[in-house]
Amino acid sequence: PGAQDRALANGAMAQTGNIGNTLGTPVLFALASLGGHGVMMATLCALLLAGAAAHWGLHLARRAA
Structure with a gap:
């Protein structure tokens, strides 16, 4: 994956954390x-x-690939 793909993945992970913090409690x-x-x-x-x-x-999916 290129730098842009990694940046998008990092942004998605950050937003997922925000959703968890907002809804969890x-x-x-x-x-x-x-x-x-x-x-x-x-x-x-x-x-x-x-x-x-x-x-x-x-x-298991990673091992099979």
Whole structure:
């Protein structure tokens, strides 16, 4: 990839971080308020497992390529 592609990728990563910071706290607060601590923790665990599965799938795709 060229310099422009790397710059665009870095910008996309920065924006993704901004989205997480903007939405993360209000969503977790809403989950805790509406469903309690258990619902919030279950959601966090599900998101963690989904992220781990995505990384594992990408790892397998890179190895196959």
